[in-house]
Amino acid sequence: MSEEYDVEFVEREEREARFLVRGISPGFANGIRRAMVADVPTMAIDTVRFIENSSVMFDEQLALRLGLVPLTTPPEGEFGEDDTVTLSIDVEGPATAYSGDLVSEDDLVQPADENVPIIELKEDQRLEAEADAVLDRGKDHAKHQGGVAIGYRHLQRVEVVGDLPEFEEQESRIVRGVIEDDGELVPTSEFDHDLSNRYPGKEVEVEDVPNAFVFHVETDGSLDVEELVTRAADSIESRATELEEAVQL
Amino acid sequence: MSYKCSRCKRDVQLDEYGGVRCPYCGHRVLLKERSRDVKEVDVQ
Amino acid sequence: MELRVTERTDDELSIEIAGEDHTFMNVLKGTLLEHEDVSAATYDVNPEQSGGQTEPILTIKTEDDVDPIDALEEAAGDVRDKAVSFREAFEAAA
Numbered sequence: 520m521s522e523e524y525d526v527e528f529v530e531r532e533e534r535e536a537r538f539l540v541r542g543i544s545p546g547f548a549n550g551i552r553r554a555m556v557a558d559v560p561t562m563a564i565d566t567v568r569f570i571e572n573s574s575v576m577f578d579e580q581l582a583l584r585l586g587l588v589p590l591t592t593p594p595e596g597e598f599g600e601d602d603t604v605t606l607s608i609d610v611e612g613p614a615t616a617y618s619g620d621l622v623s624e625d626d627l628v629q630p631a632d633e634n635v636p637i638i639e640l641k642e643d644q645r646l647e648a649e650a651d652a653v654l655d656r657g658k659d660h661a662k663h664q665g666g667v668a669i670g671y672r673h674l675q676r677v678e679v680v681g682d683l684p685e686f687e688e689q690e691s692r693i694v695r696g697v698i699e700d701d702g703e704l705v706p707t708s709e710f711d712h713d714l715s716n717r718y719p720g721k722e723v724e725v726e727d728v729p730n731a732f733v734f735h736v737e738t739d740g741s742l743d744v745e746e747l748v749t750r751a752a753d754s755i756e757s758r759a760t761e762l763e764e765a766v767q768l
Numbered sequence: 769m770s771y772k773c774s775r776c777k778r779d780v781q782l783d784e785y786g787g788v789r790c791p792y793c794g795h796r797v798l799l800k801e802r803s804r805d806v807k808e809v810d811v812q
Numbered sequence: 813m814e815l816r817v818t819e820r821t822d823d824e825l826s827i828e829i830a831g832e833d834h835t836f837m838n839v840l841k842g843t844l845l846e847h848e849d850v851s852a853a854t855y856d857v858n859p860e861q862s863g864g865q866t867e868p869i870l871t872i873k874t875e876d877d878v879d880p881i882d883a884l885e886e887a888a889g890d891v892r893d894k895a896v897s898f899r900e901a902f903e904a905a906a
Contacts, residue, residue, distance in 0.1 A: 523897065523901075524897055524898050524901035524902075525901060526901045526902045526904065526905035526906075527905055528905055528906070538902075538905065540898070540901070540902075543898070544842060546838055546839055546841075546842035547839055547842065547894055547898075549838065549839075550835055550836065550838060550839035551898065553834065553835040554835055557835065558835060563811075564811055565810065565811050566808060566809065566810050566811065567808070567809050567811065568806050568807070568808045568809075569806065569807045569808075569809065570806050572802075573802070578807055578809045579809055579812070582809040582810070582811045582812075583811055583812060585811070586811030658833075660811075662811065745902075745903075745906045748899075748902055749899050749902065749903065752895045752896075752898050752899035752902070753895070753899065755835075755836065755839065755891065755894075755895040756891075756892050756895035756896055756899070758813070758832070758836050758891075759836075759840075759888050759889070759891035759892035759895060760888075760892050761813045762813060762815075762829070762840070762884075762888040762891075763885055763888035763889055763892065765813050765815050766815070766881060766884050766885045766888060767885060
Protein backbone atom coordinates (compact mmCIF):
# COMPACT_ATOMS: atom_id res chain seq x y z
CA MET A 520 0.00 0.00 0.00
CA SER A 521 2.18 2.80 -1.18
CA GLU A 522 0.73 6.26 -0.78
CA GLU A 523 0.92 8.72 -3.61
CA TYR A 524 1.31 12.30 -2.55
CA ASP A 525 1.37 15.29 -4.78
CA VAL A 526 3.02 18.49 -3.60
CA GLU A 527 2.70 21.89 -5.21
CA PHE A 528 4.11 25.19 -3.93
CA VAL A 529 1.77 28.16 -3.78
CA GLU A 530 4.09 30.71 -2.20
CA ARG A 531 7.72 30.23 -1.47
CA GLU A 532 10.45 32.12 0.32
CA GLU A 533 13.42 30.95 2.33
CA ARG A 534 11.71 31.25 5.70
CA GLU A 535 8.08 31.11 4.76
CA ALA A 536 6.13 29.00 2.34
CA ARG A 537 2.70 27.73 1.47
CA PHE A 538 2.36 24.40 -0.26
CA LEU A 539 -0.45 22.08 -1.19
CA VAL A 540 -0.31 18.37 -0.49
CA ARG A 541 -2.86 16.13 -2.15
CA GLY A 542 -3.66 12.62 -1.01
CA ILE A 543 -2.70 13.17 2.62
CA SER A 544 -4.91 12.05 5.51
CA PRO A 545 -5.74 14.58 8.24
CA GLY A 546 -3.95 12.41 10.79
CA PHE A 547 -0.74 12.23 8.84
CA ALA A 548 -0.88 15.94 8.04
CA ASN A 549 -1.10 16.61 11.75
CA GLY A 550 1.80 14.25 12.43
CA ILE A 551 3.96 16.19 9.99
CA ARG A 552 2.90 19.49 11.53
CA ARG A 553 3.65 18.33 15.06
CA ALA A 554 7.00 16.91 13.97
CA MET A 555 7.94 20.28 12.43
CA VAL A 556 7.08 22.11 15.63
CA ALA A 557 8.49 19.80 18.28
CA ASP A 558 10.73 17.13 16.81
CA VAL A 559 13.19 18.80 14.46
CA PRO A 560 16.34 19.60 16.44
CA THR A 561 17.85 23.08 16.20
CA MET A 562 20.83 24.77 17.81
CA ALA A 563 20.31 27.09 20.76
CA ILE A 564 22.41 28.41 23.60
CA ASP A 565 22.10 26.23 26.68
CA THR A 566 24.73 27.41 29.16
CA VAL A 567 26.28 30.83 29.56
CA ARG A 568 29.44 31.75 31.46
CA PHE A 569 29.34 35.38 32.54
CA ILE A 570 32.76 36.97 32.81
CA GLU A 571 31.35 40.40 33.37
CA ASN A 572 27.80 41.62 33.63
CA SER A 573 27.42 45.12 34.97
CA SER A 574 24.15 45.64 33.11
CA VAL A 575 20.85 46.26 34.87
CA MET A 576 19.66 42.69 34.35
CA PHE A 577 20.47 39.48 36.19
CA ASP A 578 22.69 36.85 34.60
CA GLU A 579 19.76 34.44 34.46
CA GLN A 580 17.58 36.90 32.56
CA LEU A 581 20.30 37.55 29.99
CA ALA A 582 20.97 33.81 29.72
CA LEU A 583 17.33 33.27 28.79
CA ARG A 584 17.48 36.02 26.16
CA LEU A 585 20.66 34.55 24.69
CA GLY A 586 19.02 31.12 24.67
CA LEU A 587 16.08 32.42 22.63
CA VAL A 588 18.30 33.82 19.84
CA PRO A 589 17.75 31.60 16.77
CA LEU A 590 20.99 30.03 15.55
CA THR A 591 21.52 28.47 12.16
CA THR A 592 21.51 24.71 12.39
CA PRO A 593 24.23 22.76 10.56
CA PRO A 594 23.40 20.08 7.95
CA GLU A 595 22.24 16.75 9.26
CA GLY A 596 25.02 14.52 10.53
CA GLU A 597 27.45 17.37 11.22
CA PHE A 598 26.55 17.54 14.88
CA GLY A 599 25.48 15.03 17.49
CA GLU A 600 23.23 15.53 20.49
CA ASP A 601 26.19 16.10 22.80
CA ASP A 602 28.36 18.38 20.66
CA THR A 603 28.60 22.02 21.65
CA VAL A 604 29.52 25.19 19.81
CA THR A 605 30.90 28.12 21.76
CA LEU A 606 29.84 31.67 21.03
CA SER A 607 31.15 34.75 22.79
CA ILE A 608 29.86 38.26 23.23
CA ASP A 609 31.64 41.36 24.48
CA VAL A 610 29.86 44.70 24.38
CA GLU A 611 30.70 47.84 26.32
CA GLY A 612 28.23 50.62 26.97
CA PRO A 613 26.91 53.00 25.91
CA ALA A 614 25.61 50.61 23.25
CA THR A 615 23.00 47.97 22.68
CA ALA A 616 24.12 44.36 22.58
CA TYR A 617 22.55 42.63 19.59
CA SER A 618 22.50 38.99 18.53
CA GLY A 619 24.87 40.05 15.75
CA ASP A 620 27.52 40.75 18.40
CA LEU A 621 27.73 37.04 19.14
CA VAL A 622 30.95 35.62 17.70
CA SER A 623 30.78 31.92 16.90
CA GLU A 624 33.68 29.52 16.69
CA ASP A 625 31.87 27.64 13.94
CA ASP A 626 30.76 29.10 10.61
CA LEU A 627 27.86 26.67 10.46
CA VAL A 628 26.34 27.95 13.68
CA GLN A 629 25.65 31.69 13.51
CA PRO A 630 22.85 33.93 14.75
CA ALA A 631 20.05 33.65 12.18
CA ASP A 632 19.30 37.35 12.59
CA GLU A 633 21.78 40.09 13.41
CA ASN A 634 19.31 42.51 14.90
CA VAL A 635 17.77 40.82 17.92
CA PRO A 636 18.35 43.19 20.83
CA ILE A 637 19.72 41.52 23.94
CA ILE A 638 20.20 44.44 26.28
CA GLU A 639 20.80 48.17 26.24
CA LEU A 640 24.00 49.11 28.06
CA LYS A 641 24.57 52.54 29.60
CA GLU A 642 27.89 54.28 30.28
CA ASP A 643 30.34 52.02 32.21
CA GLN A 644 28.15 48.93 31.80
CA ARG A 645 29.60 45.93 30.12
CA LEU A 646 28.49 42.47 29.06
CA GLU A 647 31.12 39.84 28.47
CA ALA A 648 30.07 36.22 28.27
CA GLU A 649 30.75 32.92 26.66
CA ALA A 650 27.91 30.61 25.68
CA ASP A 651 27.61 26.97 24.66
CA ALA A 652 25.01 26.05 22.07
CA VAL A 653 23.64 22.53 21.79
CA LEU A 654 21.31 20.63 19.48
CA ASP A 655 17.91 19.69 20.92
CA ARG A 656 14.22 19.45 20.11
CA GLY A 657 11.32 21.86 20.53
CA LYS A 658 9.69 19.25 22.74
CA ASP A 659 12.32 19.89 25.40
CA HIS A 660 12.53 23.68 25.23
CA ALA A 661 10.83 26.27 23.03
CA LYS A 662 14.20 27.79 22.16
CA HIS A 663 14.89 24.67 20.06
CA GLN A 664 11.68 25.08 18.10
CA GLY A 665 12.61 25.65 14.46
CA GLY A 666 9.10 26.02 13.12
CA VAL A 667 6.91 28.93 14.17
CA ALA A 668 3.41 29.61 12.87
CA ILE A 669 2.91 26.23 11.25
CA GLY A 670 -0.51 25.08 10.24
CA TYR A 671 -2.64 23.67 7.50
CA ARG A 672 -6.06 24.24 6.03
CA HIS A 673 -8.22 22.30 3.66
CA LEU A 674 -7.87 23.31 0.06
CA GLN A 675 -11.24 24.84 -0.87
CA ARG A 676 -12.79 24.34 -4.26
CA VAL A 677 -14.86 27.24 -5.52
CA GLU A 678 -17.40 26.71 -8.22
CA VAL A 679 -19.57 29.28 -9.95
CA VAL A 680 -23.09 27.88 -10.00
CA GLY A 681 -24.93 30.78 -11.56
CA ASP A 682 -25.64 34.48 -11.69
CA LEU A 683 -27.03 36.47 -8.82
CA PRO A 684 -30.58 37.81 -9.34
CA GLU A 685 -30.31 41.15 -11.08
CA PHE A 686 -31.29 43.49 -8.26
CA GLU A 687 -29.90 41.53 -5.34
CA GLU A 688 -27.10 43.09 -3.31
CA GLN A 689 -24.12 40.77 -3.14
CA GLU A 690 -23.02 39.80 0.34
CA SER A 691 -19.36 39.42 1.12
CA ARG A 692 -18.13 35.87 1.51
CA ILE A 693 -14.91 35.55 3.49
CA VAL A 694 -12.62 32.58 3.03
CA ARG A 695 -9.03 32.21 4.17
CA GLY A 696 -6.31 30.01 2.78
CA VAL A 697 -6.02 28.85 -0.79
CA ILE A 698 -8.83 28.18 -3.21
CA GLU A 699 -8.93 25.98 -6.26
CA ASP A 700 -10.75 27.54 -9.16
CA ASP A 701 -10.95 25.27 -12.18
CA GLY A 702 -7.59 23.68 -11.28
CA GLU A 703 -5.90 27.01 -10.61
CA LEU A 704 -4.55 27.63 -7.10
CA VAL A 705 -5.23 31.12 -5.79
CA PRO A 706 -4.26 32.40 -2.33
CA THR A 707 -7.26 34.21 -0.87
CA SER A 708 -5.06 37.23 -0.09
CA GLU A 709 -5.16 38.03 -3.83
CA PHE A 710 -8.81 39.07 -3.55
CA ASP A 711 -8.76 40.35 -0.01
CA HIS A 712 -10.16 37.03 1.27
CA ASP A 713 -13.55 37.97 -0.11
CA LEU A 714 -15.10 35.82 -2.82
CA SER A 715 -17.49 38.61 -3.82
CA ASN A 716 -14.45 40.56 -5.06
CA ARG A 717 -13.35 37.73 -7.30
CA TYR A 718 -16.78 36.71 -8.52
CA PRO A 719 -18.92 39.87 -8.65
CA GLY A 720 -22.52 39.14 -9.51
CA LYS A 721 -22.01 35.40 -9.34
CA GLU A 722 -23.35 32.77 -7.05
CA VAL A 723 -20.59 30.44 -5.86
CA GLU A 724 -20.33 27.22 -3.93
CA VAL A 725 -17.36 26.40 -1.71
CA GLU A 726 -16.38 22.94 -0.56
CA ASP A 727 -13.37 21.40 1.15
CA VAL A 728 -11.33 19.18 -1.14
CA PRO A 729 -10.95 15.85 0.66
CA ASN A 730 -7.40 14.94 1.66
CA ALA A 731 -5.90 18.07 0.15
CA PHE A 732 -4.23 20.34 2.66
CA VAL A 733 -2.41 23.61 2.24
CA PHE A 734 0.44 23.88 4.72
CA HIS A 735 1.72 27.20 5.86
CA VAL A 736 5.24 26.90 7.22
CA GLU A 737 7.32 29.65 8.75
CA THR A 738 10.69 29.05 10.39
CA ASP A 739 12.65 31.15 12.87
CA GLY A 740 15.65 31.13 10.51
CA SER A 741 17.51 28.24 12.08
CA LEU A 742 16.51 26.13 9.08
CA ASP A 743 14.99 26.95 5.73
CA VAL A 744 11.51 25.67 4.92
CA GLU A 745 12.69 22.71 2.84
CA GLU A 746 15.07 21.51 5.53
CA LEU A 747 12.39 21.77 8.19
CA VAL A 748 9.81 19.80 6.22
CA THR A 749 12.20 17.05 5.08
CA ARG A 750 13.65 16.66 8.57
CA ALA A 751 10.15 16.40 10.03
CA ALA A 752 9.37 13.61 7.56
CA ASP A 753 12.71 11.99 8.38
CA SER A 754 11.94 12.04 12.09
CA ILE A 755 8.67 10.19 11.56
CA GLU A 756 10.39 7.77 9.20
CA SER A 757 13.15 6.98 11.66
CA ARG A 758 10.66 6.34 14.45
CA ALA A 759 8.64 4.02 12.23
CA THR A 760 11.80 2.15 11.27
CA GLU A 761 12.81 1.89 14.90
CA LEU A 762 9.39 0.49 15.83
CA GLU A 763 9.43 -1.95 12.94
CA GLU A 764 12.81 -3.27 14.07
CA ALA A 765 11.80 -3.41 17.72
CA VAL A 766 8.68 -5.41 16.87
CA GLN A 767 10.64 -7.92 14.82
CA LEU A 768 12.71 -8.93 17.85
CA MET B 769 36.03 41.19 52.62
CA SER B 770 36.07 43.91 50.00
CA TYR B 771 33.37 46.56 49.72
CA LYS B 772 32.91 49.95 48.12
CA CYS B 773 31.93 53.02 50.07
CA SER B 774 28.68 54.43 48.70
CA ARG B 775 29.78 58.04 49.45
CA CYS B 776 33.43 58.29 48.49
CA LYS B 777 33.39 55.31 46.07
CA ARG B 778 36.70 53.97 47.42
CA ASP B 779 37.44 50.28 47.90
CA VAL B 780 37.22 49.32 51.55
CA GLN B 781 38.64 46.30 53.34
CA LEU B 782 36.75 45.31 56.48
CA ASP B 783 38.20 43.31 59.35
CA GLU B 784 36.35 41.80 62.29
CA TYR B 785 37.20 44.63 64.72
CA GLY B 786 36.46 47.89 62.92
CA GLY B 787 32.71 47.50 62.50
CA VAL B 788 30.87 48.58 59.36
CA ARG B 789 32.39 51.98 58.55
CA CYS B 790 34.45 53.46 55.76
CA PRO B 791 37.94 54.18 57.13
CA TYR B 792 38.39 57.10 54.71
CA CYS B 793 35.22 59.12 55.15
CA GLY B 794 33.41 57.44 58.03
CA HIS B 795 30.32 56.67 55.97
CA ARG B 796 28.39 53.65 57.22
CA VAL B 797 26.82 52.51 53.95
CA LEU B 798 29.06 50.08 52.08
CA LEU B 799 28.24 48.24 48.89
CA LYS B 800 29.28 44.69 48.14
CA GLU B 801 30.82 44.45 44.68
CA ARG B 802 30.10 41.60 42.33
CA SER B 803 32.80 38.94 42.56
CA ARG B 804 35.20 38.62 39.64
CA ASP B 805 34.51 34.92 39.28
CA VAL B 806 33.09 33.58 36.08
CA LYS B 807 29.52 32.55 36.78
CA GLU B 808 27.95 29.74 34.83
CA VAL B 809 24.19 29.89 34.25
CA ASP B 810 21.90 27.34 32.63
CA VAL B 811 19.25 28.63 30.26
CA GLN B 812 15.99 27.61 31.90
CA MET C 813 12.09 3.06 21.76
CA GLU C 814 11.33 0.59 24.54
CA LEU C 815 8.45 -1.80 23.97
CA ARG C 816 6.63 -3.63 26.74
CA VAL C 817 3.68 -5.91 26.17
CA THR C 818 1.07 -5.36 28.88
CA GLU C 819 -1.70 -7.67 27.62
CA ARG C 820 -1.73 -10.33 24.97
CA THR C 821 -4.22 -12.80 23.51
CA ASP C 822 -4.45 -14.35 20.06
CA ASP C 823 -6.31 -11.42 18.57
CA GLU C 824 -5.60 -8.61 21.02
CA LEU C 825 -2.46 -6.81 22.05
CA SER C 826 -1.69 -3.96 24.42
CA ILE C 827 1.79 -2.63 24.16
CA GLU C 828 3.57 0.26 25.83
CA ILE C 829 5.70 2.33 23.45
CA ALA C 830 8.02 4.37 25.63
CA GLY C 831 9.24 7.78 24.57
CA GLU C 832 6.54 8.50 22.00
CA ASP C 833 3.74 11.07 22.02
CA HIS C 834 0.68 12.00 19.95
CA THR C 835 2.86 12.95 16.98
CA PHE C 836 3.77 9.37 16.22
CA MET C 837 1.05 7.43 18.04
CA ASN C 838 -1.82 9.10 16.21
CA VAL C 839 -0.22 8.51 12.83
CA LEU C 840 0.46 4.88 13.78
CA LYS C 841 -3.10 4.37 15.03
CA GLY C 842 -4.54 5.91 11.87
CA THR C 843 -2.39 3.65 9.75
CA LEU C 844 -3.39 0.57 11.75
CA LEU C 845 -7.05 1.37 11.13
CA GLU C 846 -6.39 1.37 7.37
CA HIS C 847 -5.25 -2.23 7.76
CA GLU C 848 -7.83 -4.72 6.51
CA ASP C 849 -7.59 -7.22 9.37
CA VAL C 850 -7.48 -4.68 12.18
CA SER C 851 -10.92 -4.31 13.72
CA ALA C 852 -9.89 -1.83 16.40
CA ALA C 853 -6.84 0.22 17.22
CA THR C 854 -6.47 2.91 19.85
CA TYR C 855 -3.90 4.47 22.09
CA ASP C 856 -3.94 6.20 25.43
CA VAL C 857 -1.13 8.36 26.75
CA ASN C 858 -2.40 8.51 30.32
CA PRO C 859 -4.57 5.44 30.91
CA GLU C 860 -7.20 5.93 33.63
CA GLN C 861 -5.16 8.74 35.16
CA SER C 862 -3.08 5.85 36.45
CA GLY C 863 -0.42 6.90 38.90
CA GLY C 864 2.65 7.84 36.94
CA GLN C 865 1.84 5.91 33.76
CA THR C 866 2.46 8.46 31.05
CA GLU C 867 3.98 6.32 28.31
CA PRO C 868 1.47 5.66 25.55
CA ILE C 869 -0.21 2.27 25.44
CA LEU C 870 -1.33 1.03 22.04
CA THR C 871 -4.14 -1.51 21.87
CA ILE C 872 -4.83 -3.50 18.71
CA LYS C 873 -7.60 -5.98 17.99
CA THR C 874 -7.49 -8.09 14.85
CA GLU C 875 -9.79 -10.49 13.04
CA ASP C 876 -9.33 -13.51 10.77
CA ASP C 877 -6.56 -15.07 12.90
CA VAL C 878 -4.10 -12.30 12.17
CA ASP C 879 -1.45 -11.84 14.84
CA PRO C 880 -1.69 -8.27 16.15
CA ILE C 881 2.12 -8.17 16.32
CA ASP C 882 2.26 -8.75 12.57
CA ALA C 883 -0.33 -6.05 12.01
CA LEU C 884 1.76 -3.65 14.09
CA GLU C 885 4.88 -4.50 12.15
CA GLU C 886 3.11 -3.91 8.86
CA ALA C 887 1.64 -0.63 10.07
CA ALA C 888 5.08 0.57 11.17
CA GLY C 889 6.31 -0.24 7.66
CA ASP C 890 3.38 1.65 6.17
CA VAL C 891 4.12 4.73 8.29
CA ARG C 892 7.71 4.60 7.10
CA ASP C 893 6.56 4.33 3.47
CA LYS C 894 4.23 7.29 3.96
CA ALA C 895 7.01 9.41 5.42
CA VAL C 896 9.39 8.45 2.63
CA SER C 897 6.91 9.09 -0.18
CA PHE C 898 5.83 12.37 1.43
CA ARG C 899 9.45 13.51 1.52
CA GLU C 900 10.03 12.41 -2.06
CA ALA C 901 6.91 14.19 -3.28
CA PHE C 902 7.97 17.32 -1.38
CA GLU C 903 11.51 17.22 -2.73
CA ALA C 904 10.19 16.74 -6.25
CA ALA C 905 8.16 19.92 -5.89
CA ALA C 906 10.89 21.88 -4.10
